[in-house]
Amino acid sequence: MLSRTGTTTATNERRTAVAKKEPGKVETIAAELRGKIERSAPGFGPGDKLPSVADLQAAHGIAFQTARDVFRALERDGLAFTQQGRGSFVSPFIGKxxxxxxxxxxxxxxxxxxxxxxxxxxxxxxxxxxxxxxxxxxxxxxxxxxxxxxxxxxxxxxxxxxxxxxxxxxxxxxxxxxxxxxxxxxxxxxxxxxxxxxxxxxxxxxxxxxxxxxxxxxxxxxxxxxxxxxxxxxxxxxxxxxxxxxxxxxxxxxxxxxxxxxxxxxxxxxxxxxxxxxxxxxxx
Missing domain, CATH: 3.40.1410.10 (Chorismate lyase-like)
Structure with a gap:
């Protein structure tokens, strides 16, 4: 049976492990693209076409669904939109x-x-x-x-x-x-x-x-x-x-x-x- 002190120590160790956990691939890649969009890096200005899902897969060695989830994360932030058959684009309006x-x-x-x-x-x-x-x-x-x-x-x-x-x-x-x-x-x-x-x-x-x-x-x-x-x-x-x-x-x-x-x-x-x-x- 764990003592109160032992329980506290185990809890702190779990919290430390969570704190040290690296962000997932979706979050990491989305953060990289988000930074480029927010500073309007070349090819990432308002209305610019973003790399395709296949391009993102090849560049980062990730699965199709992971690449798609990156775009969905940008879409949820209002930074990108996707048009069927045309691809994904930077939102023309960064801000409101x-x-x-x-x-x-x-x-x-x-x-x-x-x-x-x-x-x-x-x-x-x-x-x-x-x-x-x-x-x-x-x-x-x-x-x-x-x-x-x-x-x-x-x-x-x-x-x-x-x-x-x-x-x-x-x-x-x-x-x-x-x-x-x-x-x-x-x-x-x-x-x-x-x-x-x-x-x-x-x-x-x-x-x-x-x-x-x-x-x-x-x-x-x-x-x-x-x-x-x-x-x-x-x-x-x-x-x-x-x-x-x-x-x-x-x-x-x-x-x-x-x-x-x-x-x-x-x-x-x-x-x-x-x-x-x-x-x-x-x-x-």
């Missing part, structure tokens, strides 16, 4: 994009520089470039919570605008950009039908300005945010592993009389985005 949750929807802010909405204007202010892609536009029955917000019958349809929103570092055609969020916006059919809200280009200021043109100026915005794991389809669209969390931000906008005229659902990787809010408080 800050979303100004209050000021971004002011009319002057969302139309600044001719921007087509708050997202494009926000990217411009961050020194990035909005990379427009075709928006999926149509009419369908919205999710139950959206229908409830609009006060619609469960079988009624609404107008939707769904898009994978891309940001790039420059305006050159060779820069395809990087999907930084998925967004689907819903509008009541009786308001949006056969208007510019059903066109690809909604014009300066985006959908909020077009709603104002139609007499539905938004005066109140409510947003709720929660973290969750992405669906397989979301993970693929965002080029992230399915074990990396995303923010789901639900944006609900209403007019002065309280009518909800827009509900938007944004899906945003937690490794890319942070949220900033500033309020003015009443005097004591």
């Amino acid at each position: 994009l800050t979303r100004d949750g209050v000021g971004r929807y002011q009319p002057a802010a969302r139309a600044e520089g001719g921007a087509r909405g708050a997202f494009e204007a926000e990217l411009n202010r961050l020194g990035l470039v909005y990379k427009p892609v075709a928006t999926d536009i149509g009419r369908a029955r919205p999710p139950k919570d959206v229908a409830a917000a609009f006060g619609l019958h469960h079988s009624a349809k609404a107008v939707y605008r769904s898009r994978a929103m891309r940001a790039g570092r420059d305006a050159s055609p060779s820069d395809e950009g990087f999907v930084v969020q998925l967004a689907t916006s819903w509008f009541p059919l009786e308001i949006a039908a056969d208007t510019r809200l059903e066109k690809q280009d909604t014009g300066p200021g985006g959908s909020k300005s077009r709603l104002a043109d139609l007499g539905f100026t938004q005066r109140r915005i409510r947003e709720s945010i929660e973290a969750r794991f992405p669906t397989p389809e979301e993970a693929e669209a965002l080029s992230i592993p399915d074990d990396r969390q995303v923010y789901e931000l639900v944006h609900q906008a209403s007019t002065e009389d309280g009518r909800v005229v827009e509900v938007a659902v944004h899906v945003m990787p937690v490794t890319i985005w942070r949220f900033s809010y500033t309020w003015e408080l009443d005097a004591e």
